[in-house]
Amino acid sequence: MMKTEAGEAFRSRVRSFLDRELGEGWPGIGALTPEERAVFRGRWREALREERLLAPTWPEEFGGGGLGLAEQAILQAELVEAGVPVLPLDTDQFAFTLIGPTLLHWGTPEQKARFLPRMLTAEDRWAQGYSEPGAGSDLFALSTRAVLDGDEWVVNGQKVWQTAAQDANWIFALVRTEPGESRGRGISMLLIPIDQPGVEVRPIRTITGEDEFCEVFFTDARTAADNIVGPRGAGSKVALTLLGFERGSASGALYAGYRIELDRLVALVRDRGLDQTDWVRDRIAQAHLRLEMLRYLGERNLAGALSGAPPGPESSIIKLYESEYHAQITELALELLGDDAVAWSGEPGVAHLGPDPLGSPSSPAAWIRQFLTSRAATIYGGSSEIQRNTLGEQVLGLPREPRPVQEAR
């Protein structure tokens, strides 16, 4: 990665900030107890916000940092390397990587002024409402509907696979508003307050035994008519716009996170006296190789974005590489643990998705959890099968599958 003077100056600023806030000997958030972690998250979010690093690329008028993509990439990588969260609350990822950028692009001036600052203060905490039971990887096969009743939308239906909806008080949802239109064309994006009688949030327990997902039920739920993002019926376009935002800026953070994890795995190898075992050496070298591939694919993606080059296949490739890398590395971890991989012993892990942060334990419990959650990475946000279809069709130009006969008629 080409280093620039401005970039390095910004990096110094971030490091000074980190030194100031974290002090000497900060072990990484993974080393805290769950209670300490909750306290730290609040304090740390406040520090980021005051430094205007919570939404670094947003305009300053909304509380953002007014920075560019390059700075954001540096910031995120530095934070992950230092063992502090980029987005401290679970709801923050939906606010700052999804609905916030969407509003910046599609929102009315009123929507921006109203919603963006409240994301920064966490007065509004956001959940995502895309998936529905039965829709799966087919994003636009949805049936939650909204009808305009005077100056309010009335929403009925069900959303599922929400993470963090327990803590949220707003949800942005794709709903069917133009019943005559089929599939992608009749959908709008609405912003809906959760704290109302028509919205019920129920937790879903996951494979790890934790309540990490939610279902959200809408029963005559209401939201103001102007809480629509973009034009009526343009919801699928609005939702897809998101995919282009912040291209590549997270790649440094992604790499840093997985590097911290691989370091932890190498330490486990040494602790167990397996560092001279041939198959372990080969697998570790292979993991290192795959991780470096992921790293430079990310850098290339970011460099392309910074230079204004049209998007290449990197983003989809990175997603596939990442999910498969993580499934493999956590499988290796269980193999290294051997007979200890049969019980959730030791300190529990920390991250909901993705690798555990700096300071996290290298216990059977933590690795088993990573193994199980890594199973989800090949499902979330478009299964690996769908990603491969997309790459095959869009990058290689291979023909699409023929449509089923029913549809063709």
Add this chain to the structure above:
Amino acid sequence: MMKTEAGEAFRSRVRSFLDRELGEGWPGIGALTPEERAVFRGRWREALREERLLAPTWPEEFGGGGLGLAEQAILQAELVEAGVPVLPLDTDQFAFTLIGPTLLHWGTPEQKARFLPRMLTAEDRWAQGYSEPGAGSDLFALSTRAVLDGDEWVVNGQKVWQTAAQDANWIFALVRTEPGESRGRGISMLLIPIDQPGVEVRPIRTITGEDEFCEVFFTDARTAADNIVGPRGAGSKVALTLLGFERGSASGALYAGYRIELDRLVALVRDRGLDQTDWVRDRIAQAHLRLEMLRYLGERNLAGALSGAPPGPESSIIKLYESEYHAQITELALELLGDDAVAWSGEPGVAHLGPDPLGSPSSPAAWIRQFLTSRAATIYGGSSEIQRNTLGEQVLGLPREPRPVQEAR
């Protein structure tokens, strides 16, 4: 495998025959020079025929042995283990595993009396005419056609991927005889003499640099009207009948052949001082495991056939296992050879398809050839992809792919 008294008595008979014919210290056909091999094949075929073991399950009236499936299985395994060919000439596989059994099932008494004995004497040497350029795994997408002109069929078209057609004087071919019908329904199986002006055989050089395949061109080629096998238009049914014949009887021979190969690979491991190298040990153990799986799947298949149980998924599974096993084992061989795998050095290998027989060299040239020919095993006789479709649909009951829109209309 349950051993029976009758079976063991037959095995003793085969072994005595082998002792008598081969004498002490027979090293396996793989150890002969190409010239010695050609001479041996002729002599050996004569010995098998005289012992009525060339077509062991055919009725004695046609020169067969009148034996059952169980004896055939024992015979084939014993021959392969002893390092002698089951079917000495390249054309014999088409005669004895394809057209011969087909004629026994579908042929008229006149056809049986005329053709079967001449297969035994090798007066008639057979080639197979199924595939066409452009048809690939889609067996019935063929366009070679035949029209009845008086008491003769007149054949025009092209067949390809013939092995051994250079040495053949007859070909059995699937041709389109009922032009009104589509795909599978308009096809008949004809028997066509090759030694006529309307038939031209051209060699095709393969990936190994050898002329192993042929193309056969029919230009107003002629054959007698009664050289049709089964009813007109029933060719696809006739061809598919073949797949059920001799279920499982070759599995012991299959195992013996691959065991001989794996023994040769283990010897290579020792020769190269790699027998204490961890990854080599793991791969050899894995190869042994896969081979034993193949072995017992084969025994189960044969046992099912002998007990009259309906066919299970074993045959298709065995074909997939076998082709993937062979691709893997030959890749391992090249890895073991290391830098020696870059040149065709040493004695050349022996087998066209499948593992080299007993006594064959363990040279780079032989293993490279095996590596390359093993690439074909996942293509021949229905690609691995097609096999997986078939298994998914017929065994698991998964739905077929939707037909393309064009066809549905």
Add this chain to the structure above:
Amino acid sequence: MNTQAERDELRSVVRSFLESAQDLAAVRTALEHGHDAKTWTRLTGELGLGAVGLPESHGGTGASLGDLVAVTEELGRLLDPGPYLPSLVLAARLLTAAGGQEDLVAELAEGRRVATFVAAADDGTPLAAREQDGALVVSGVAPAVVHGATADILVVVADLDGAPTVVLVESGAPGVEVQPLPAVDGTRPLAAVRLTDAPATVVAAGAAARAALAETLCSARIALAAELVGVAQGALDLTTAYAKERQQFGRAIGSFQAIKHRLVDVMMEVEASRTLVRRAAEAVDEADPRAEELSRLCKAAASEAALLAGKASVQVHGAIGFTWEHDAHLFLKRAMGASRLLGSARDHRQHIAALLLDGHAATLEESR
């Protein structure tokens, strides 16, 4: 020994019983509260399935491992949470092989008492035994004992003056400490067992103990491999049914090659492993010298097949397969646990490599 038809009948007895008495909802109850004692006594005593594979001298139906694997495969397919493996496959068979103990084995077979197998590692690494005041006492730690917290009796492998010894320890005896573990596979509870001068009774010692242990572990690997085949088959059945029903992009997802071929790959491993398990059981029943080798081969194959099937099940089900409420993870976790028990695939491949490459080739030569 039964014919394959009789075994298929045995298999369907187990299947019908479990399908009616203990569906996956009941298995989930066991995750929280342990296995249902009543189901266990019905399975063993009433249906007589506890007696399968044990000699008639010990109240069994005949010492056929082929029969036993028909039972354990079905137990795996329906994720039975009871103590069949520790009590009947390990403890009862070890006692039987060691000689005597007919009454205790009969009690285990009838489900009146439950035993488990205790060693420092599940390859039979011994704990330490010594004489104290004329009686035998045992000390040491077994880090992960199957059903350790609920067993009445511990069948312990111990070392007495350098000789392997099989001893009995009552779970309520002084010096027995049992600490339940948070097992990944909740359908098979684990506990750490620490013995501190726990009073013990000798069952067998020396060469007899060594032979009994080897024979038992060989059979147990095969029975557990059969269970893993069942687990893999159960996961495959669940996933195949889903792939037929579940529609996406206007078609059943099982019509997509990516799904179809993946399930075929699972099916192939299941079929091949099942075949190998049955051959291995036959080898034991025929006293074939290859039994030991085949037990390792089939345990390696079935372990990998079950993991493959469990992972495919979660993946093909998509997000629903990632929820606790869906059953896919129960199969994956059972595979994760059982694939490690009695040696992983890699462990067994190492043994096989030694047979093939370190000059112990006699049994392999025999195989041809």
Add this chain to the structure above:
Amino acid sequence: MNTQAERDELRSVVRSFLESAQDLAAVRTALEHGHDAKTWTRLTGELGLGAVGLPESHGGTGASLGDLVAVTEELGRLLDPGPYLPSLVLAARLLTAAGGQEDLVAELAEGRRVATFVAAADDGTPLAAREQDGALVVSGVAPAVVHGATADILVVVADLDGAPTVVLVESGAPGVEVQPLPAVDGTRPLAAVRLTDAPATVVAAGAAARAALAETLCSARIALAAELVGVAQGALDLTTAYAKERQQFGRAIGSFQAIKHRLVDVMMEVEASRTLVRRAAEAVDEADPRAEELSRLCKAAASEAALLAGKASVQVHGAIGFTWEHDAHLFLKRAMGASRLLGSARDHRQHIAALLLDGHAATLEESR
């Protein structure tokens, strides 16, 4: 050093030239008769591509490895059968790194003479040198020398009294025996070279020779990895085009997921390897201490990508891909040869494991 845009321009110069002057039919001619000398002199001298990556002092266009990999990737994509690797990537760079020899390097760059690299193994294991009658002679066997039978000059790694030494031997000198080998990859001829007291001229010795050799092998791994990326891309292009055209069961075979996903897997490895190659070249150009590590990583990655692509190409093409007349096998065989040259993927993973696990972690720490 050029910008990426200039490199893309360089790349398209190579591509257009080869597409017009040396299509795959011409490559096939080279399989029988060796590479075409005229094409070689045009490529090097006329187009000046022999000077790429060499310093201006030696008649080059500037010592940028980033430029060189743009060229070798294209040479790989079109299966160039010329001696670019031995003469310009190995010999010329080793001479340059060793110091002096400006005239000879310029001759090599212009394609007027052809050199190759000779060592007992392609990791630089030396032959034996000694003084004889006041002159230096070299003896030993190099088992597989790239373009060994056609090179004019041998750049030999030798050991002189325990010190590594780079020497020159004329291929026509006494004591030089060359035996062509039947290479699997016919697009890159190999020969066994036996030297028996062949007269030699010293280029560099001791620490300077050792450093020059390490630097050259590092760069050569990267340039060869770029070639392998090109080979993989060429195989992928061929196969993708076929999958779009070829109809089976009423649809283009590329619409089937089994084919589509397989080609995507190949594409992913090609893209990732290419990215790694470019980063490695950058590291050399920036004197990054990670250059050595990255050279091994990208050689490992590109070797596997090319083999994957070659095997997929033969398989997806079906029976036609199994014929000599079809080009699929040319790519597979080039991948088979080049993936072994200068160390296989496994060899390099072993080096990487040593860096990661044997306490030489300094460069990896630096990487973060």
